[in-house]
Amino acid sequence: MTITSLIFLLWFLPITLAIYYLVDDKIKEIVLLGISIAFYAICSADFILQFIIALLLIVAIGRAMNREENVIVRRILLIAGILLCIAVLGYYKYTNFGISIINGIIGSNFPIRDLAMPLGISFFTFKAISYLADIYTGKIELSENPIKDLLYLSFFGHIQAGPIARYNEMRCVWEEEAITKFECFSSGVFRFVLGFVKKVMVADILAKVVNEIFATDFSGYSALYAWLGAICFSLQLFVDFSGYSDMAVGLSRMFGYACMENFDYPYMTESVGGFWRRWHISLSNWFRDYVYIPLGGSRTDKKWKIYFNLLAVWVLTGIWHGAAWNFIIWGLLYFVAIAFERLTGIPKKINSKPLKMVYRLLTLLFINFEWVIFRYEGTFGGLQYIKRMLWCAPNKIADSRSLFLISEYWIFILCAVIMSVPVVPFIKKKCEKNSIGFKLYNIVSAVLLMMLFVFALSFVISGQNNPFAYANF
Amino acid sequence: MKKNIxxxxxxxxxxxxxFxxxxxxxxxxxLVGEKVFSEIASGNPKVHVIEKEFIETVHNRIGFLEANSFVRSTLGLQDYYKNKGVYVMSDGYIVGVYPETSTDYEYEQTLDFKAFLDDIDVNLIYVNEPIKYVDDSCITEEFGMQSYINANTDKYLERIGEAGVTYIDLRDSLKDDGYLPKELFYRTDHHWTVSSGKWAASKMAGALNDYCGYNIDLAKFDDANYEITEYKNCWLGEQGKVVGESYVGLDDYTCIKPAYNTDYDIIDKNGGIRKGTFDDFVDESVYNTEIDVYNCPRWHYSYDMHHCINNDIANGKVLLLGDSYDVVTAPFLSLAVNEVDYLVLREYDKSFDLRQYIIDGGYDTVLVCYAQFMIGAHDDVDSANYRMFDFK
Structure with a gap:
């Protein structure tokens, strides 16, 4: 069951919402914790026991650390907790990668293990580490009741693919904002439906183009075919993951909780560094707060140390995304680009507007190449693909299949492009200037969204929806 | 503004x-909750199965499928279901696209089979059954991609021909008779029509005359000898169910039965024999237009004949190794031959000894009648047709 599946939409979500709103406010947290455990049991039944044990252990360590005043004991507890998290993640996610490296180096023949991954293990691990680290540094103040801790770690709306929210961000909207329960709920519903439509009606359809092109032997590609695959993947990944994040924000608000934004129109970025302040923001923040700054960050006299810290962050970012060399290369290339921007001061030092625009385009090009490396399995497959994008024989510039795919899927590519730029907020702002325009905007957007929801549902019923691209990490 | 109604x-x-x-x-x-939690309690949960079942039974499922079909039709999505092997041509015909194959496996198996049949003095004719296009370039023109099905077939037929295997290529017969390939097929199904099945049976009968010394009166296949019942816009083929009625519309159907009396001994799979007529091969209860087109039985399979003896014909004992195309071919062939036994090899596992079956059956001729996409099916271990050329 995923959050775009029919049994989630027609069974799990309405029933759990009904129970949640019917029970007394005092026990809502407990009920939501039960719902989250049930969700995990349904989605990843083989690992439910391990999940509960991990939850209890982490909260027990966190609570013990919170009570403890002896610094050494606190540090031991922190290290033990983090090691526990990393050991579990390492076992499930990196064992086979390790075996393949060992086999490659010493020529051994250790068998690759058939290891299934527990649901959302990478996201869970990072939340757990942030929970422990924040207790250690005193950034968070735990309440008396450990239920909130358990709920923070297990909330079903975030477990599959984030955002990697912080403990302090898990706050009840009704209690802290001047907003009614219904207003909070309806803003969540709107966001959830928007994400659902983005995922099912745009990302999943673009996946048709991407899956075909990336499954084709690229020796037969035309340059246009390669470009089409690369651009569609860049758009698909954004719409897919931001669609999921919209649904996660929506689910949080439906249950009365705030949720951080994970995307801020990343393809509008002016630099590579800026891209990561707009893309998967919760992950970037996590690496900044729990790797980069603890290593010393930028506040060091030794310049090489800054770059070493950056290198560590980007190697780890690559490894976090997947246990394969292409992810490590992907992370290293981001390190190179960000180090270049830091060293040269580009693009801040560029004053000319046309030059800024050129740099912006180069940035998008770089990000696009990076997604190819990210998507293409195998160590250097992505680089070969990029070579095909940039160089081809004259008779291989375009081919009829590419033209067919463009003519068939152009509307979805266009929709994805529109979603990637702040067109809707611009229109909304314009409409808000007069009351009739605003009423019209509200009605049109509501009717359009509901129609798209029904059509999106028809795609789910026809069995054509895919898992979330980022759920694999 | 925030509280704007x-x-x-x-x-x-x-x-x-x-909603x-x-x-x-x-x-x-x-009811889903009960099923989900009992699955989890069972220790081997299959929630995806419950999810699949739930989709099948969701309220107004057909309405949603049609809405989906409408959207895709409006947007002109012709290869949206390529993952299911379904491509919609601009004239609404649903076709498939097939990869290149060496034909080595099929060639070797066919030659080995021929050697065996030669040893026991049984004739072999390979009948190539066309698909909806006889020129692969139409796929390139329409979808910008390459399909190799006719090229694969040409290669295979040329090789077996050179090796001395007798074959007839119904693509040539089509041209000779002035038919367009699409005229033989349903738009929404990969099978050919009942009329095409009868036409193909006449070509097989011709081949039996030409190559195996039969003396079949080909006039038996003239339309004048048949009762023909036509149903208009009545059913949706297997591929059409994937794409949706709103996109490709419905197909017509023609039921054909001999206008004269027939007398058969019908042999079931256990060897039991009962008396019957041609009518026993056709389940007309399938032709119920009251049932919705998504849930009704597949009309193509309303014809069902496996093994029979035509008591009105004295000669000929044919084993027809075919595929689902021959559901509507074998019954018509049985009108011209004394005994027809129709097997589909994919329905048998490795324990089935085809060669012993042929020896025991005492057939004089084996017809291998395959749709073109059987050539190359062995390249895919997961293909339902993986074993079709395993003539052991």
Missing amino acids: YANKTLVTIALIV IIVMGLKSGSL
Whole structure:
């Protein structure tokens, strides 16, 4: 069951919402914790026991650390907790990668293990580490009741693919904002439906183009075919993951909780560094707060140390995304680009507007190449693909299949492009200037969204929806 | 502004709550919980199976499928279902696209089979059954991609021909008779029509005359000898169910039965024999236009004949190794031959000894009648047709 599946939409979500709103406010947290455990049991039944044990252990360590005043004991507890998290993640996610490296180096023949991954293990691990680290540094103040801790770690709306929210961000909207329960709920519903439509009606359809092109032997590609695959993947990944994040924000608000934004129109970025302040923001923040700054960050006299810290962050970012060399290369290339921007001061030092625009385009090009490396399995497959994008024989510039795919899927590519730029907020702002325009905007957007929801549902019923691209990490 | 009664969020929320409640209740979603938790309690949960079943039974499923079909039709998505091997041509015909194959496996198996049949003095004719296009370039023109099915077939037939295997290529017969390939097929199904089955049977009978010393009166296949019942816009083929009626429309159907009396001994799979007529090969209860086109039985399979003896014909004992095309071919061939035994090899596992079966059956001729996409099916271990050329 995923959050775009029919049994989630027609069974799990309405029933759990009904129970949640019917029970007394005092026990809502407990009920939501039960719902989250049930969700995990349904989605990843083989690992439910391990999940509960991990939850209890982490909260027990966190609570013990919170009570403890002896610094050494606190540090031991922190290290033990983090090691526990990393050991579990390492076992499930990196064992086979390790075996393949060992086999490659010493020529051994250790068998690759058939290891299934527990649901959302990478996201869970990072939340757990942030929970422990924040207790250690005193950034968070735990309440008396450990239920909130358990709920923070297990909330079903975030477990599959984030955002990697912080403990302090898990706050009840009704209690802290001047907003009614219904207003909070309806803003969540709107966001959830928007994400659902983005995922099912745009990302999943673009996946048709991407899956075909990336499954084709690229020796037969035309340059246009390669470009089409690369651009569609860049758009698909954004719409897919931001669609999921919209649904996660929506689910949080439906249950009365705030949720951080994970995307801020990343393809509008002016630099590579800026891209990561707009893309998967919760992950970037996590690496900044729990790797980069603890290593010393930028506040060091030794310049090489800054770059070493950056290198560590980007190697780890690559490894976090997947246990394969292409992810490590992907992370290293981001390190190179960000180090270049830091060293040269580009693009801040560029004053000319046309030059800024050129740099912006180069940035998008770089990000696009990076997604190819990210998507293409195998160590250097992505680089070969990029070579095909940039160089081809004259008779291989375009081919009829590419033209067919463009003519068939152009509307979805266009929709994805529109979603990637702040067109809707611009229109909304314009409409808000007069009351009739605003009423019209509200009605049109509501009717359009509901129609798209029904059509999106028809795609789910026809069995054509895919898992979330980022759920694999 | 925030409390504007037209606030889009409020509208969407109210609409969604009503929608989910109605859909949920009408789809029986309250029962899903019980199934899900009993699956989890069983220790081997298969929630995806429950999910699949739930989709099958969701309220107004056909309405949703049609809405989906309408959207795709409006947007002109011709290869949206390529993952299911379905491509819609601009004239609404649904076709498949097939990869290149060496034909080595099929060639070797066919030659080995021929050597065996030669040893026991049994004739072999390979009958190539066309698909919806006889020129692969139409796929390139329409979808910009390469299909190799006719090229694969040409290669295979040339090789077996050079090796001395007798074959007839119904693509040539099509041209000779002035038919377009699409005229032989349903638009929404990969099978050919009943009329095409009868036409193909006449060509097989011709080949039996030409190559195996039969003396079949080919006039038996003239339309004048048949009762023909036509149903208009009545059924949706297997591929059409994937794409949706709103996109490709419905197909016509023609039921054909001999206009004269027939007398058969019908042999079941256990060897039991009963008396019957041609009417026993046709289940006309399938032709029920009251049932919705998504849930009704497949009309193509209303013909069902496996093994029979035609008591009105004295000669000929044919083993027809065929595929689902021959569901509507074998019955018509049985009108011209004393005994027809029709087997589909994919229905048998490795324990089945075809060669002993042929020896025991005492057939004088084996017809291998395969649709072109059987050539190369062995390249895919997961293909349902993986074993079709395993003549052991």
